[in-house]
Amino acid sequence: MSLFITFEGPDGCGKTTQARLLAEHLRARGYAVVLTREPGGTTIGEQVREVILSTRNRTMRNETEVLLFSAARAQIVAEVIRPALAAGKIVVCDRYADSTLAYQGYGLGLDLDALRAITRFATGGLAPDLTFFVDVPVEVGLARRQRGETNRLDQKDIEYHTRVRNGYWELVRAEPQRFVVIDGTRAIDAIQNDIRAHIERALHAQPVDAAHKPTYNLDTEEGRCKMKLVFAIVHNDDASKLTAALREKGHHFTLISTTGGFLREGNSTILIGVEEEKLEDVLHIVKANCITRTRYVNPMPPVMEPGELYLAQPVEVQVGGATVFVMDVERFEKF
Ligand SMILES: Nc1ncnc2c1ncn2[C@@H]1O[C@H](COP(=O)(O)OP(=O)(O)O)[C@@H](O)[C@H]1O
Numbered sequence: 001m002s003l004f005i006t007f008e009g010p011d012g013c014g015k016t017t018q019a020r021l022l023a024e025h026l027r028a029r030g031y032a033v034v035l036t037r038e039p040g041g042t043t044i045g046e047q048v049r050e051v052i053l054s055t056r057n058r059t060m061r062n063e064t065e066v067l068l069f070s071a072a073r074a075q076i077v078a079e080v081i082r083p084a085l086a087a088g089k090i091v092v093c094d095r096y097a098d099s100t101l102a103y104q105g106y107g108l109g110l111d112l113d114a115l116r117a118i119t120r121f122a123t124g125g126l127a128p129d130l131t132f133f134v135d136v137p138v139e140v141g142l143a144r145r146q147r148g149e150t151n152r153l154d155q156k157d158i159e160y161h162t163r164v165r166n167g168y169w170e171l172v173r174a175e176p177q178r179f180v181v182i183d184g185t186r187a188i189d190a191i192q193n194d195i196r197a198h199i200e201r202a203l204h205a206q207p208v209d210a211a212h213k214p215t216y217n218l219d220t221e222e223g224r225c226k227m228k229l230v231f232a233i234v235h236n237d238d239a240s241k242l243t244a245a246l247r248e249k250g251h252h253f254t255l256i257s258t259t260g261g262f263l264r265e266g267n268s269t270i271l272i273g274v275e276e277e278k279l280e281d282v283l284h285i286v287k288a289n290c291i292t293r294t295r296y297v298n299p300m301p302p303v304m305e306p307g308e309l310y311l312a313q314p315v316e317v318q319v320g321g322a323t324v325f326v327m328d329v330e331r332f333e334k335f
Pocket residue numbers: 009010011012013014015016017018144145184185186187188191
């Protein structure tokens with residue numbers, strides 16, 4: 001499994017801080033992670049970075065700057081990012097192609113289509129799976145970068161950075177499925193927790209690689225295991241006690257917080273997959289831990305079209321303060 005994650009946003013928004021914390025977190029969880037930055041990240045790229053940043057190069061044309069950034073990008077994509085992704089690693093990149101569109105495109109007014117074409121050429125079309133846009137008001141970013149000396153900045157700077165910020169928002173609107181907007185004005189830890197939650201989702205939403213797609217033999221008894229799937233609809237106040245007790249006994253579950261729909265808000269739904277012989281134990285744990293709710297909450301019948309199938313033959317039992325459905329399922333081992 002591979003994942004290409006980029007961080008975007010103005011200078012001072014916290015990209016480098018957050019990218020580093022995320023890389024540490026993912027490594028601690030056992031993932032192979034490559035953390036890199038643009039421009040740079042390769043021997044050639046670091047030299048290009050020096051040319052871009054050097055105060056000797058004050059006369060640099062905007063077009064020259066774009067091409068230098070793109071040159072460094074071509075190098076890092078070919079040398080670092082593609083090989084890492086091919087090896088199944090997670091790549092975390094501090095700035096990538098969106099920076100060109102935001103800064104040189106929206107900020108400086110260069111032609112967006114031309115920038116997209118140059119970027120495609122440099123990257124071979126490699127786009128991130130997930131991009132965190134760490135958004136802060138222009139003044140906040142500038143103040144963090146300048147350590148408070150914002151009054152040194154003239155109005156031109158402010159207007160340019162405002163165009164860049166608005167430009168990022170245009171990019172987000174054009175590709176909402178790729179971008180995650182993060183409010184960068186909060187504490188570093190709060191931001192990082194947000195980012196980790198999104199990554200968790202992305203890691204679990206990975207499409208199954210066709211080559212690794214498991215196959216199942218539905219025709220033989222071999223590799224089959226009769227299971228029960230338990231839906232426990234519980235009061236929110238009981239949910240964490242119940243999950244802790246299930247975890248302690250080694251049961252596998254997923255907790256879904258109910259936000260309305262055909263279940264009532266304030267409830268949680270806990271799905272527990274369990275071998276038949278352990279069902280009694282699970283129901284006992286539910287009963288012992290679900291005491292808060294006094295009123296019996298029945299899920300409303302779902303809206304159905306003729307021919308639709310919904311929760312095939314659930315068996316409903318009342319266990320303590322929870323509403324519990326138990327379904328027969330089978331687990332198939334892949335071979
Ligand atoms: N959420 C935050 N709150 C306050 N200060 C922050 C926060 N995130 C980063 N900083 C500080 O702001 C400065 C710029 O952060 P950095 O991560 O280098 O931003 P970027 O890479 O986006 O330019 C650093 O001094 C950093 O410690």
